[in-house]
Amino acid sequence: AQTVTQSQPEMSVQEAETVTLSCTYDTSESNYYLFWYKQPPSRQMILVIRQEAYKQQNATENRFSVNFQKAAKSFSLKISDSQLGDTAMYFCAFMKERENAGNMLTFGGGTRLMVKP
Amino acid sequence: EAQVTQNPRYLITVTGKKLTVTCSQNMNHEYMSWYRQDPGLGLRQIYYSMNVEVTDKGDVPEGYKVSRKEKRNFPLILESPSPNQTSLYFCASSSQTGNQPQHFGDGTRLSIL
Numbered sequence: 352a353q354t355v356t357q358s359q360p361e362m363s364v365q366e367a368e369t370v371t372l373s374c375t376y377d378t379s380e381s382n383y384y385l386f387w388y389k390q391p392p393s394r395q396m397i398l399v400i401r402q403e404a405y406k407q408q409n410a411t412e413n414r415f416s417v418n419f420q421k422a423a424k425s426f427s428l429k430i431s432d433s434q435l436g437d438t439a440m441y442f443c444a445f446m447k448e449r450e451n452a453g454n455m456l457t458f459g460g461g462t463r464l465m466v467k468p
Numbered sequence: 469e470a471q472v473t474q475n476p477r478y479l480i481t482v483t484g485k486k487l488t489v490t491c492s493q494n495m496n497h498e499y500m501s502w503y504r505q506d507p508g509l510g511l512r513q514i515y516y517s518m519n520v521e522v523t524d525k526g527d528v529p530e531g532y533k534v535s536r537k538e539k540r541n542f543p544l545i546l547e548s549p550s551p552n553q554t555s556l557y558f559c560a561s562s563s564q565t566g567n568q569p570q571h572f573g574d575g576t577r578l579s580i581l
Contacts, residue, residue: 360508386569396511396558396572442510454499454562454570455526458510 353378353445357459364433365467371418372428372462374443380404382448385419385426386456390440399441402426404448433466440464470495474559474573481549482581489544489576491559497571498564500542501526502534505556505575514557517542518564549580 354377364370376385387399402410402419409417414434418427430437443459472493481487493500501516503526513526517536531553533545542561546553556577560570 355510357510394556394575396560396575398569401569444511454564454568455501455513455516456503456511456560456570458503458512460508460510 353380353447353457355443355445355457355459357441357443357462359462360460361463361465363465363467364430366433366435368433369429369431370433370464372430372441372443372464374426374428374459376424376426376443376445376457376459378424378445378447380447384446384448385417386444386446387415387417387426387428388442388444388458389437390442390461391436391438396442400428430464435466435468438464438466470571472559472561472571472573474557474576476576477574478577480579480581483550484548487546487549487578489546489557489559489578491542491544491573492540493542493559493561493571494540495561495563495571496539497561498539499570500536500559500561501570502532502542502544503558503560504528504553505558511558514544546578549578551580554578554580 383404385402389397414431444456502514503511505511515534517523559573562568562570
């Protein structure tokens with residue numbers, strides 16, 4: 352079974368600064384996907400960024416980028432130029448790549464990020 | 469607009485009174501699932517369905533039932549709710565092809581007294 356650990360329950364950052372959220376995972380799979388989801392106070396689950404394990408290049412989406420270290424089983428999220436709208440709970444999630452296995456996501460416990468003006 | 473719709477968004481009820489949370493998606497997705505979200509635990513999968521009439525247990529299925537009679541609908545049934553099922557519930561769907569990310573509904577806050 353997979354496990355995902357987010358070791359920072361809460362973090363804060365000043366507006367316009369950069370912040371990094373940590374995520375580690377444990378798996379015996381060689382092919383898999385990793386995700387970061389954002390959950391603002393509205394409770395919606397919004398996909399922020401996705402990384403395929405077979406790709407060495409780190410994924411980026413505008414101000415969001417990841418540092419994917421496969422050997423270390425680490426998948427951190429960097430938010431640059433933080434904005435007030437980035438205030439949310441952030442979840443790291445793991446998904447196996449296996450045909451007909453279903454698309455089950457295994458989530459970490461979440462990191463609550465507060466962006467301060 | 470592509471969406472996953474859950475109802476109700478909020479429900480307060482009492483122990484033992486059967487309830488159903490509905491979930492519907494308009495994207496013709498094969499895969500649907502239910503999660504519950506609890507503080508410090510993230511989201512945990514309750515049940516999933518890979519297509520019509522095909523359902524299977526996730527990590528925390530005890531006390532829940534599901535059905536998948538139509539592709540678009542995947543209701544979650546609590547036959548005899550208990551206080552430990554007080555939680556925030558999410559329905560999600562995705563295409564089976566290409567390991568696509570899941571689309572989530574807006575959540576249902578259940579309180580069992």
